[in-house]
Amino acid sequence: MGGGWNSGNSMAYGTPLRPQVDTTAIALLALQDEERSSVIRSGLEWLKERAPSIQSVESLAWCILSLFVYQEPVERLKKALAVKAG
Amino acid sequence: MDTMTPILAGLLLRRQLPAGGWSYFDSRQSSIEATSLAVMALGLQAEDAHRSRVAHLLASQRPGGSWPAFFGDSEGSWTTALAVCALNATADFSGAREKALRWLNSEQGREGHWFWRWKFKTADRNVQFDPDKYGWPWSPGASSWVIPTSFSIIALKQFTACSGDQNVRESDPFRCRNASGSRLHGWGLEFR
Numbered sequence: 001m002g003g004g005w006n007s008g009n010s011m012a013y014g015t016p017l018r019p020q021v022d023t024t025a026i027a028l029l030a031l032q033d034e035e036r037s038s039v040i041r042s043g044l045e046w047l048k049e050r051a052p053s054i055q056s057v058e059s060l061a062w063c064i065l066s067l068f069v070y071q072e073p074v075e076r077l078k079k080a081l082a083v084k085a086g
Numbered sequence: 087m088d089t090m091t092p093i094l095a096g097l098l099l100r101r102q103l104p105a106g107g108w109s110y111f112d113s114r115q116s117s118i119e120a121t122s123l124a125v126m127a128l129g130l131q132a133e134d135a136h137r138s139r140v141a142h143l144l145a146s147q148r149p150g151g152s153w154p155a156f157f158g159d160s161e162g163s164w165t166t167a168l169a170v171c172a173l174n175a176t177a178d179f180s181g182a183r184e185k186a187l188r189w190l191n192s193e194q195g196r197e198g199h200w201f202w203r204w205k206f207k208t209a210d211r212n213v214q215f216d217p218d219k220y221g222w223p224w225s226p227g228a229s230s231w232v233i234p235t236s237f238s239i240i241a242l243k244q245f246t247a248c249s250g251d252q253n254v255r256e257s258d259p260f261r262c263r264n265a266s267g268s269r270l271h272g273w274g275l276e277f278r
Contacts, residue, residue: 030240
């Protein structure tokens with residue numbers, strides 16, 4: 001599916017399940033000190049690609065926390081969060 | 087965004103329940119998830135208020151070391167990991183944190199049991215995963231899920247990092263405190 005985590009399994013009844021923003025961000029936070037395996041790299045790429053279109057305040061907040069840890073730029077996302085928050 | 091921080095902190099404080107915790111929506115029952123996230127978000131600003139918020143969290147810990155999903159519930163849950171993350175931001179309460187970590191270490195997803203591993207390997211192949219790998223469930227006796235597993239890993243790694251000065255990463259804004267109470271950069275969930 002191109003990276004990211006679904007909250008449960010990645011496959012059911014032969015069908016890949018769609019990744020979710022907050023699950024992916026939190027999983028990446030848990031893996032922040034691990035070797036950058038292909039799983040982590042693809043999850044990070046998926047999250048970066050998805051980030052600009054995130055609508056949920058909670059998902060965007062987790063996304064910012066996660067990308068920040070991986071030293072990705074988050075200033076635009078923080079501004080977007082500030083607009084959504086208020 | 088920096089100007090938003092005090093506004094959002096004020097909003098969060100206004101939503102605090104009279105009993106000390108936080109809830110989702112208009113519920114009057116404290117949610118351990120919401121309370122732990124609020125404690126982490128508000129950080130150590132205003133030490134006295136912080137102590138009171140942490141006291142509420144500590145009061146909801148169950149005798150076995152776990153935290154329930156909601157204040158007053160009788161069963162431990164995944165929020166134990168989140169509460170440990172909130173307490174890891176302090177230098178104190180190591181007894182509560184150690185009890186919680188012992189409880190977390192004793193928990194495993196249902197597929198961690200030999201019978202379920204065998205079942206998923208042989209009979210139930212509709213959900214495809216490696217049953218030799220398992221994590222933490224939302225509640226005891228259930229199967230592993232990604233979010234409770236992630237927070238449990240964070241709590242365990244954070245506790246280890248916050249208990250010693252090794253692996254200090256100066257550029258990491260995720261902070262915790264060491265045993266002597268001084269601020270250090272390391273494993274954490276606190277965004278500053």
